[in-house]
Amino acid sequence: MSDWIYPNFDYRPERPLFLCVLSNTDTGKIPGLSAAGSSPDLTDYTPGADAELVELNKIVTIPEIPNSPEGATTPAAVTRAALTLAKIPSLFVTSGLRQKPVVPYVDMNGSAGRDIRFETAVPNATDIIDRATLLGRKLATLSDCIFIGESIAGGTTTAMAVMQALGYPGTVSSSLHKNPLELKQEIIDQAMIRCGAHFGSMKSDPLGAITELGDPMIPCALGLMKGLEGAKVVLSGGTQMAAVLCAAHALGIEGDVSIATTKYVMEDGSASFRSIVESLGRKWYMVDPGLERSGIPALQCYANGSAKEGVGAGGSILAASLRGVTQQQIVEESDKVLMTAELPKPK
Amino acid sequence: MSDWIYPNFDYRPERPLFLCVLSNTDTGKIPGLSAAGSSPDLTDYTPGADAELVELNKIVTIPEIPNSPEGATTPAAVTRAALTLAKIPSLFVTSGLRQKPVVPYVDMNGSAGRDIRFETAVPNATDIIDRATLLGRKLATLSDCIFIGESIAGGTTTAMAVMQALGYPGTVSSSLHKNPLELKQEIIDQAMIRCGAHFGSMKSDPLGAITELGDPMIPCALGLMKGLEGAKVVLSGGTQMAAVLCAAHALGIEGDVSIATTKYVMEDGSASFRSIVESLGRKWYMVDPGLERSGIPALQCYANGSAKEGVGAGGSILAASLRGVTQQQIVEESDKVLMTAELPKPK
Numbered sequence: 237m238s239d240w241i242y243p244n245f246d247y248r249p250e251r252p253l254f255l256c257v258l259s260n261t262d263t264g265k266i267p268g269l270s271a272a273g274s275s276p277d278l279t280d281y282t283p284g285a286d287a288e289l290v291e292l293n294k295i296v297t298i299p300e301i302p303n304s305p306e307g308a309t310t311p312a313a314v315t316r317a318a319l320t321l322a323k324i325p326s327l328f329v330t331s332g333l334r335q336k337p338v339v340p341y342v343d344m345n346g347s348a349g350r351d352i353r354f355e356t357a358v359p360n361a362t363d364i365i366d367r368a369t370l371l372g373r374k375l376a377t378l379s380d381c382i383f384i385g386e387s388i389a390g391g392t393t394t395a396m397a398v399m400q401a402l403g404y405p406g407t408v409s410s411s412l413h414k415n416p417l418e419l420k421q422e423i424i425d426q427a428m429i430r431c432g433a434h435f436g437s438m439k440s441d442p443l444g445a446i447t448e449l450g451d452p453m454i455p456c457a458l459g460l461m462k463g464l465e466g467a468k469v470v471l472s473g474g475t476q477m478a479a480v481l482c483a484a485h486a487l488g489i490e491g492d493v494s495i496a497t498t499k500y501v502m503e504d505g506s507a508s509f510r511s512i513v514e515s516l517g518r519k520w521y522m523v524d525p526g527l528e529r530s531g532i533p534a535l536q537c538y539a540n541g542s543a544k545e546g547v548g549a550g551g552s553i554l555a556a557s558l559r560g561v562t563q564q565q566i567v568e569e570s571d572k573v574l575m576t577a578e579l580p581k582p583k
Numbered sequence: 584m585s586d587w588i589y590p591n592f593d594y595r596p597e598r599p600l601f602l603c604v605l606s607n608t609d610t611g612k613i614p615g616l617s618a619a620g621s622s623p624d625l626t627d628y629t630p631g632a633d634a635e636l637v638e639l640n641k642i643v644t645i646p647e648i649p650n651s652p653e654g655a656t657t658p659a660a661v662t663r664a665a666l667t668l669a670k671i672p673s674l675f676v677t678s679g680l681r682q683k684p685v686v687p688y689v690d691m692n693g694s695a696g697r698d699i700r701f702e703t704a705v706p707n708a709t710d711i712i713d714r715a716t717l718l719g720r721k722l723a724t725l726s727d728c729i730f731i732g733e734s735i736a737g738g739t740t741t742a743m744a745v746m747q748a749l750g751y752p753g754t755v756s757s758s759l760h761k762n763p764l765e766l767k768q769e770i771i772d773q774a775m776i777r778c779g780a781h782f783g784s785m786k787s788d789p790l791g792a793i794t795e796l797g798d799p800m801i802p803c804a805l806g807l808m809k810g811l812e813g814a815k816v817v818l819s820g821g822t823q824m825a826a827v828l829c830a831a832h833a834l835g836i837e838g839d840v841s842i843a844t845t846k847y848v849m850e851d852g853s854a855s856f857r858s859i860v861e862s863l864g865r866k867w868y869m870v871d872p873g874l875e876r877s878g879i880p881a882l883q884c885y886a887n888g889s890a891k892e893g894v895g896a897g898g899s900i901l902a903a904s905l906r907g908v909t910q911q912q913i914v915e916e917s918d919k920v921l922m923t924a925e926l927p928k929p930k
Contacts, residue, residue: 251725291717325721338710340718342689363685370638371687374672378598378725 245521245554247468249381252555254319254326254472255460256290256385256548258283258333258341261349261451263357264390266423268416278302279389280348284337286312286387286547287328290319291339294578298335301579306413308542309534309574311549314525315385317569318549322556329371329460331364332452344368344459349451352397352427358455361447365459372463382464383496383555385472385548388453395479397424397449399512403436404482408475409507413541417506424449442486454480458489465491470521472551474501474544478512485516494519496551500544523553526563531571592868592901594815596728599902601666601673601819602807603637603732603895605630605680605688608696608798610704611737613770615763625649626736627695631684633659633734633894634675637666638686641925645682648926653760655889656881656921658896661872662732664916665896669903676718676807678711679799691715691806696798699744699774705802708794712806719810729811730843730902732819732895735800742826744771744796746859750783751829755822756854760888764853771796789833801827805836812838817868819898821848821891825859832863841866843898847891870900873910878918 260283263269265276281298288295289312295301302310319326330336332346346364349357358364375382392408399406407417428434431448438445446454457480461469471477474497481495495518501509502522513520528539538544553566607630610616612623628645635642636659642648649657666673677683679693693711696704705711722729739755746753754764775781778795785792793801804827808816818824821844828842842865848856849869860867875886885891900913 253725323724325724327721336690336692338692338714340689340691340714340721342687343683344687345683345685367685367687374674374687377670377672378600 245558247381248558251379252324252381252383253375253379254324254383254548254552254555256287256326256328256387257453257456258287258328258330259349259388259451259453260332260334261388261390261394262351263349263394263423263451264388268419269393270390270411280334282389283333283387284335286310287337287339287341289313289577290316290326290547293573293576295580296338299580301577303534304411304543306537306542307534308537311543311546313573314549314566314570315547315552316573317566318552318556318561321561321565321569322559324555329456331456342371344456346452349394352394352449353423353430356448357394358447358450358452361443361450361455364452364455368456368459369463372460376464376467379467381468383470383472383548383551384457384460385551386453386457386476387547388451391451391453391476393420393423394449394451395476396420397427398445398454399479399482400424400435401433401438401445401449402442402482402486403439404512406508406512407506409501409504409509409544411543411546415506439486442483446483454483458484458487461491461493462489469493470551470554471495472548473497475507475509478509481513481516481518494521496521496523496554498545498550499524500538500541504541504544521554523550523557524563525549525553526567529567532574535570535574592905594728595905598726599671599728599730600722600726601671601730601895601899601902603634603673603675603734604800604803605634605675605677606696606735606798606800607679607681608735608737608741609698610696610741610770610798611735615766616740617737617758627681629736630680630734631682633657634684634686634688636660636924637663637673637894640920640923642927643685646927648924650881651758651890653884653889654881655884658890658893660920661896661913661917662894662899663920664913665899665903665908668908668912668916669906671902676803678803689718691803693799696741699741699796700770700777703795704741705794705797705799708790708797708802711799711802715803715806716810719807723811723814726814728815730817730819730895730898731804731807732898733800733804733823734894735798738798738800738823740767740770741796741798742823743767744774745792745801746826746829747771747782748780748785748792748796749789749829749833750786751859753855753859754853756848756851756856756891758890758893762853786833789830793830801830805831805834808838808840809836816840817898817901818842819895820844822854822856825856828860828863828865841868843868843870843901845892845897846871847885847888851888851891868901870897870904871910872896872900873914876914879921882917882921
């Protein structure tokens with residue numbers, strides 16, 4: 237299918253594994269910032285609910301499926317569709333997650349990220365990197381190709397803060413149709429003043445940038461990459477994962493690492509996904525989930541720029557396509573997931 | 584070497600994985616019952632400390648290495664030696680563990696097991712089985728041969744209780760030189776009266792037996808086995824793992840499952856490891872760690888019947904031997920682990 241794009245991914249994984257990092261950040265709770273959850277307070281539960289939907293096609297720990305204020309449903313539905321069709325195993329990794337899901341997860345401990353305007357964001361970033369490195373090393377002996385996604389509401393702001401501290405001028409995408417970039421920049425400016433940083437000032441102190449301005453997903457993804465050197469790694473996400481790539485570059489983490497995302501992130505004129513990734517000399521892959529053909533409005537709206545990506549949706553579609561799954565199958569299965577998902581009755 | 588016995592293990596794993604289930608049970612805190620930790624209160628920390636020693640060669644969460652009242656040190660040292668020499672990855676799975684280690688672990692949630700004399704032991708056993716099954720299914724796609732060990736202080740008593748409720752007349756081994764079998768039977772009798780059970784009365788209700796009389800390790804190991812059907816599974820432990828086999832038989836869990844343990848368990852005249860396993864038609868493998876040749880008294884005493892097994896030591900030695908590691912190397916490396924392990928300064 238001509239609109240089903242995954243250029244030049246010439247490797248066919250034998251034992252692919254889909255990892256997804258689940259984290260919270262209080263920065264993401266600033267009103268108006270994130271679409272991942274219908275209200276800021278529910279965002280503590282969003283990552284766990286995503287994991288439950290992917291693993292069980294059911295949501296247990298909150299009474300509703302994560303929806304954005306714009307009505308887009310969580311990309312976890314698409315991720316589940318892709319992984320189920322391709323029979324690819326998933327493993328969730330919690331790093332600073334407050335509300336744990338009822339599915340198996342590997343816990344990196346760590347506390348939820350703090351509001352970067354007022355506090356050091358991830359005081360235990362080094363510990364998280366170390367633990368995730370240990371986990372990555374194990375997984376490298378078991379899988380030849382690892383996809384790493386994320387679910388962290390409000391993570392694009394902390395991603396942009398880290399990039400700016402490291403001297404990358406890019407802007408991040410948004411799960412909202414209209415990217416609240418001005419609000420993000422205000423928050424970042426305030427955080428920079430708090431910790432005495434400015435654009436590029438932490439170029440030679442990436443750990444400091446993550447600790448002061450990041451979120452717990454970033455050190456976890458970095459540690460996994462570090463431990464997985466030797467295996468093929470595909471970061472699965474948009475500008476948040478691009479920020480992880482920037483930090484990896486600054487930390488000297490090498491390896492066969494590329495990044496896959498959805499067409500909806502690539503088409504986001506407000507974000508600079510492609511230029512960031514290319515400036516780092518890394519390969520990117522774009523997939524078109526084809527959700528304009530979905531029968532469900534909460535997925536159709538992706539094609540208009542709501543939600544766009546998350547829970548590793550782009551990477552999971554790429555992984556599935558390498559096993560022969562078609563775009564049509566992804567769309568149909570995503571619809572089926574949402575029509576059959578078991579949700580708790582609202583109280 | 585003639586004393587290095589692993590009869591007929593004719594499979595050479597390509598991607599072996601060592602799992603170890605970490606649990607607590609309040610039954611194990613009854614004084615005089617367990618050697619896993621120098622005092623009953625410290626046994627909440629023993630499994631996590633074992634995991635830290637295996638992964639990091641250092642113990643972080645308690646101020647001392649787990650030692651038995653008889654002076655035997657934890658078999659985790661031997662497990663670390665075997666896995667390190669053979670470069671086999673380990674993954675710890677927590678199921679009802681109160682004190683979490685600082686290494687990566689997959690959490691099955693669940694509460695610590697209660698004292699079977701007074702309370703239903705594992706009210707959430709079914710949930711644990713379901714989650715562990717999910718995890719097992721994932722791991723079956725990544726590894727062709729999975730070794731499953733355990734660390735749960737006081738687990739032999741709950742193992743024996745489950746076996747008796749299912750109608751198996753065997754007795755369990757002990758981490759103490761002198762097996763306190765009378766005390767164990769007293770506890771079991773009291774627990775049986777509490778829940779209206781007697782020998783064999785729960786034969787057709789294995790879930791009930793585990794729930795009322797077991798510990799959180801048992802449903803976790805069972806769920807893993809269930810999810811791992813299709814891969815080769817080697818339960819790594821003594822009579823506790825034999826009890827898991829009994830419960831699996833009662834639950835109809837099939838698969839290519841055998842059991843490996845140390846010579847010290849096989850030589851325990853008070854326990855009926857071999858007869859239990861053979862009555863179930865399962866294969867057993869015995870390894871001789873050769874610890875009489877250790878230069879360290881806390882390991883030498885294994886050869887006289889202290890500690891004997893645990894943290895999957897027997898299975899990890901078998902796994903290592905399949906990669907060409909010798910008994911001599913295991914002994915030397917175990918000594919090295921104990922001489923170099925980094926322990927916190929006692930407060």
